[in-house]
Amino acid sequence: MADPWELILHHTYAGTPGVIYDLSPAHGSHGVVQGPVLFLADGAQPGTGAITRGFGKGRVRVKGGRGWEKLDAIRGEIVFSGVSFVVLSGMKYLIDCEQFTVVFSRPKPNVTSFTVVFRAGAWSSAVTAEGTLAEGQWTRLEFEYDGVSRATLSMDGKLAAVKTGVFPPLPGASPTWLTIGSNPDMDWWSEYEGLIDEIKIWRRNPQVLGANFLERPYDKETADCWANWGRAFAEWLQQNAQCGQLFESVTHDLVGAFRTVSADPVLRERLDNAVKKYLTQWHSGNLNSDEMIQALREIANILDAVGIDMHATLDSLFGSECWKQLIAEVPRPDCDKQLTGMLTALAQTLETE
Numbered sequence: 001m002a003d004p005w006e007l008i009l010h011h012t013y014a015g016t017p018g019v020i021y022d023l024s025p026a027h028g029s030h031g032v033v034q035g036p037v038l039f040l041a042d043g044a045q046p047g048t049g050a051i052t053r054g055f056g057k058g059r060v061r062v063k064g065g066r067g068w069e070k071l072d073a074i075r076g077e078i079v080f081s082g083v084s085f086v087v088l089s090g091m092k093y094l095i096d097c098e099q100f101t102v103v104f105s106r107p108k109p110n111v112t113s114f115t116v117v118f119r120a121g122a123w124s125s126a127v128t129a130e131g132t133l134a135e136g137q138w139t140r141l142e143f144e145y146d147g148v149s150r151a152t153l154s155m156d157g158k159l160a161a162v163k164t165g166v167f168p169p170l171p172g173a174s175p176t177w178l179t180i181g182s183n184p185d186m187d188w189w190s191e192y193e194g195l196i197d198e199i200k201i202w203r204r205n206p207q208v209l210g211a212n213f214l215e216r217p218y219d220k221e222t223a224d225c226w227a228n229w230g231r232a233f234a235e236w237l238q239q240n241a242q243c244g245q246l247f248e249s250v251t252h253d254l255v256g257a258f259r260t261v262s263a264d265p266v267l268r269e270r271l272d273n274a275v276k277k278y279l280t281q282w283h284s285g286n287l288n289s290d291e292m293i294q295a296l297r298e299i300a301n302i303l304d305a306v307g308i309d310m311h312a313t314l315d316s317l318f319g320s321e322c323w324k325q326l327i328a329e330v331p332r333p334d335c336d337k338q339l340t341g342m343l344t345a346l347a348q349t350l351e352t353e
Contacts, residue, residue, distance in 0.1 A: 004208050005075055008067035009178075009201035011060075013039060014049030020060060028066030029201075031180065034059050043197030044079050044138040050195040053181055057191065060180040064097070071099050071170050073147030073204035074118065078102065079197040081138045082112070091115075092192045094141075095199070097178040099170050102143065103190075114160075116143040116153055119170060127151040129160035138197065145170070147204060149262040165263060217285035225335030232330045243322035250317055257308040267302055274298040287342040296342075 009029035011020055017039035020031030035058035043050035051060065078094055082104075094102040101117045115128040127143070142154040147170060153161040180199065183190040218226075237244045261267045277295040286292060300310045317323055334340070 004205055005202040006067070006205040007200060008203050009062065009199065011180075011199045012049055013043065013051045013197065014047065022062075024067065026067035028068070029062050029064075029178075031060040031062050034061055037181070040195065043195065044081070048197055050081075050197045051181075052195045053191055053193055057182070059182045059191070062178040062180070064176060064178060068203070071203050073145055074100055074170065075144040075202040076100070076102070076116075076142070077198075077200040078141045079138060079199075080141070080192075081136055081195040081197070091190060092194075093179070093181070093183045093190045094192055094196070095178065095180055096183050098176070100143075100145070102141070114141060114153060114155070116145075116151070118145045118151055118167065127153045127161050127163040129153045129155065131155055131160065146262075148259050149268075216282050216287075222335050225333050229330070229333045233326075236326065236330050240322070240325065243326065246317075246320060246322050250313065253308070253313070254303075257303050257306050260306045261302055264306075267305060270298065271302050274302065285338070287338040288345060292342060293345050 007024045008026060010023040011029075011031055012023065013020065015021065018033055020033065021027075022029040022031070036053065037058040037060060038052050040050045040052065041047065053059070076095070080094065091103040091105050094104065096102075099119050101119075102115075103117075104112055104114045106112055111130050113128060113130050115126050117126045131139075140156050142157075143152065145151045145167075149164055149167060151163045151167075152159060177184060180196065181192050258271070261271050274295045277291055278299070281287070281289050281292040281295065303310055
């Protein structure tokens with residue numbers, strides 16, 4: 001199964017001073033120094049490198065590009081060391097961009113408050129944790145937003161805060177900027193004066209949905225058949241953009257339903273269990289098994305529990321002029337008997353309920 005996360009930024013600040021090379025596989029998030037930034041040879045460990053603001057306004061900027069498209073969930077990790085906690089005032093920005101912001105403050109003596117704001121719902125999606133940090137102490141701050149209903153914050157490997165709810169989706173486009181060490185305006189109160197050793201940012205792997213839900217054992221004839229149909233369908237969508245909008249709206253409704261399900265702990269657990277059963281049968285090629293039909297029926301029942309009538313949704317789709325046009329111009333492939341059998345059995349099962 002595919003890795004659910006894809007690394008899109010990895011800075012270590014080791015190597016040539018002033019050069020910030022992105023070590024992620026896409027190498028699309030190199031840093032650019034703006035203002036006085038000092039490069040140190042030693043960070044959390046000897047030779048790992050670190051950066052800190054020099055005298056005056058200094059920061060690192062990253063232009064969103066390759067690897068930052070399709071942001072719907074975010075995971076991050078920052079290794080840093082705080083200094084001058086005694087005089088710390090205001091919110092200090094570790095990272096800031098359109099999709100998320102990582103700040104910390106000193107709300108009271110000997111207490112440091114860390115907050116990650118996911119732009120999905122602005123401050124309504126913020127997750128905050130408090131800890132006691134000594135000056136010069138290295139800390140690994142980890143945060144994660146699943147893109148649906150759960151945000152977490154961990155410190156040195158220990159879960160420190162969890163926030164759940166139905167959050168609006170993240171802005172999906174690539175950020176025009178990402179700032180490290182201050183807010184984008186470089187306000188004096190936002191400038192972080194400590195050391196940063198390493199930063200990693202992941203996005204949800206855009207291939208994971210296809211890998212987990214579409215990959216299964218095929219013979220070459222079936223694989224070639226689906227590949228040919230996929231190319232024909234893609235060309236048809238380009239020529240019939242209005243129909244693509246209809247199909248997208250159906251998908252959007254289903255995504256919204258899954259967001260609602262995820263906000264209910266009981267329904268979310270039921271959905272997780274049903275999806276696991278589905279994936280086990282799918283990756284084994286057991287499309288017509290009783291376990292597969294039961295899993296799909298359970299998913300339909302869960303959606304029904306939040307007001308999504310799968311019968312009505314599918315009837316509306318299959319009765320549309322776009323669907324009739326699609327079937328007439330790009331006929332459904334008859335090469336996959338297993339899938340056809342599964343869908344037929346599922347339809348019969350749902351009709352009898």
